[in-house]
Amino acid sequence: MCSARSNRLDRLQMRSALTLIAAISATSTMPQALALPLDIESDIEAATVVSLLEDERSDSEVVLYEISFDTEAETILQNGTELGARLTLRGQRDHPLRPGFAGDFGTGLPVAGAYSGFSGGPIGDETGARGRLEAAYLRADGGYGELRIGKDRGVAARFFEGAPSALTYSAVANPYLDPTGLKINRTNHDVTGPSAKLSYASPRILGLRAGISYTPDADGQNLDRSLSDAVGQPGLSDVVEASANLSRTLRSSGTRIEASLAWSSAEPDDFAGLTRDRMETWSLGANIERDGTEFGLSWLQSDNGFGDADYSAWEAGVAREFGETRVSLNYGEAEDDLAQLSSEGFSLAASRELSDGFDVALSYQNEQLDTPGGNRTSRGVVVEITLQADFFEMSRN
8 A cells, every 4th residue: 555655645736736627627707808728638548458378487467457547637828838737547457466567576685676676585465456646747838848746757757768569558668567477677767656746848949858857755656666565675765867858750751760868866765774875777768660660679777776786678679550450579678686687578469449449459478587596487468458538528719
């Protein structure tokens, strides 16, 4: 369960977001000449991951699921500045031994890396379905850039670029749901998860945008980035992130290029008398698309807040559209020196929108996790079924 402190932050950010939405809505009672334009959109998405896997020294899950409810409100002031608020609620059942991507693998010391979240301690208790407030922030976007305050991801994760995939939830890297329980590849530089923070992003000039985030305290148990679920896993404080993102289309060839570079630094909590170093993490990624074919890669390196305890990961992938079907091939590797883990992941996937808001993806996946006690593998078929629908929409000019 979330700490009381984390719950208080969640309630505070939810009240702030709802207050802004209510304040904007109140302008509807003003005379038409003074009324501001207002757009409110809510949508719901539900996904199920079904797998048929052959395991060796691992314990895969047959059915996992997630549901999310997202609401955004936006208005534009007379000077052109956009004001907005966002509220996102999510619930999911992930692999019971890997809540928030963290995990105890029984490979050595019961101490977890500050970035990876992987511990060598004894395998812990199983975790059931969980629900969280995953976003609650306010934003102002004008000629000098965008300012966000509230519960949100940092710029390192928001600006991330990487390999394309036909899979949304169970990809080789950065999965939302992991039926194998063996995926340890995370290159998206999500240091804090959704946490109370202040972020600034510059306007995009010649395709280039830069940003910085500051998070005073990141110790929440979020769905995809939990900072206290594994044995000996530290909370983080005084987190600084800086990132740059490039998005350009070459007119002569029609080639689209996207790239990202990010750095972060954080102060991990001490554990059991062990003093941790300040954690530093670097990442980069790129994606190139031309004539319906995409190629991308991503890489991340973190010192995990300890000397000689690095975490590193990379992924490469290619995807192409064949009519209305998207096909992708992905491969990635990851290594955690502290938990004594290394992994290789492979997927061949195809996805298609069968009707409006109804997507199906079919994949063959092979995950291998190397530990001091031997290899753990899981291979077979994984299917993603996703339903999307607009829940509420209002527009007033």
